[in-house]
Amino acid sequence: MLNFYGRKYPRNIKNDQLKELYDFKFFLDKSKIKTFKTKTKKFETFNLEIGFGFGENIFAQSAKNDKDLFLGCDPYLSGSFNLKKDIKTFSLKNLFFTNLGFLELFEFLKNTIFTKIVILFPDPWPKKRHKKRRLINSSFVSLLELITFEKTKIIVATDHEDYLSQILYEFYKSKSFELSTEVIGYEVYTCFDISLTKYHKKAKKSNKRVYFLLFEKKKS
Template sequence: MNQEKKYLSSFARRISRKLSPYQKELLDQFLPLVLFNGENFENVLKNYTRAKFEIGFGNGDHILAQAIKNPKTLFIGCEPYLNGVTKVLDEIKNQGLKNILLYPDDARNALEIIEVGVLQTVYILFPDPWPKNKQKKRRVINKETLSMIHEKLCNTGELIIATDHKDYAQSILKDIEEIDLFKFNDENFDIYEQPEYWVKTKYETKALAGRSHYILLVKK
């Protein structure tokens, strides 16, 4: 990871609670076996029909549920929060999951490694809203990131976003309109209506900030 581009950080912390010896062991010994990198991704992808990418998987509720439900799909999960990474590592190890690769850092560096048109779906679920005006430049969803995602998606690729922060949702919709690279999956879809297939995360269940917004997009 020495050649990674330095993006303005979109995350505030790497660790919330001190890591246990077992968590440290997972990071030191098991993470290298499922670590996303360019070579590993190309070799593993050959065994799957499609690839999906999650930016900021938190405690892993969504990516784990999706990987178990869709064993023929490869999932790449990015998360700098190491407590969450160890939780997912533990589940991968205990359940013998083969279709998850993890990148414990900024997702934009991982996206740069992926070839154009490879991804079927990109998920960004409840990213840090950075609500203060001076913080907004740290939001992970902006025109630059949206353009990068568009490039990596296949022709029928989807971008699925959820946020419970109204101002962030409005900012995202404004950026989407201005770059004109995506269209809504369903023009009649209610932005406040949770999709039928949705996997509710622990964060969403707690409803920490407010009403959730669901932005379901398809590459133009």
């Protein structure tokens, strides 16, 4: 499986903007990702957002919880430019982001345990022949087992019913996770104070039903 399918660079991006981004302390490209552990060692609680898009949620979460560390990954760079601006404007010290896709990032995360993992509106790849490109599949769920502990919460949102079934099935099959029956549906959105993102807005505009799911580690 390829690490990422899609466009990486926004249109009209200039070389000096790219250089500034790659030089930015909180942006960890492939050459800097190894420094993640040392740069973040004073934090106790780690959170991960996979596919942060334009960065609305990870920015809001990190601004509201300055004692916790937030790491976001998304190979599409548009949101990275937003996050760079936000981090500078609000002098954030707890938000790191990378252009590595999740699979590539995972190689550097082996000993990192996340308290919360957020995946909002992962690409649904609706065509039958593209379904294998979907991020959430059984091997993805197996990798999550290695970066989670008994208290980890995994929050997923989608407006695509076929992908919803797949997500539910993949987690149902796993030995480690179960769907929470305590916090369900839109309660997940409010309870975890999730911010409205570009794709959530899109779904609302086209009156699509949005599903929020909370997965937890199975209690042994």
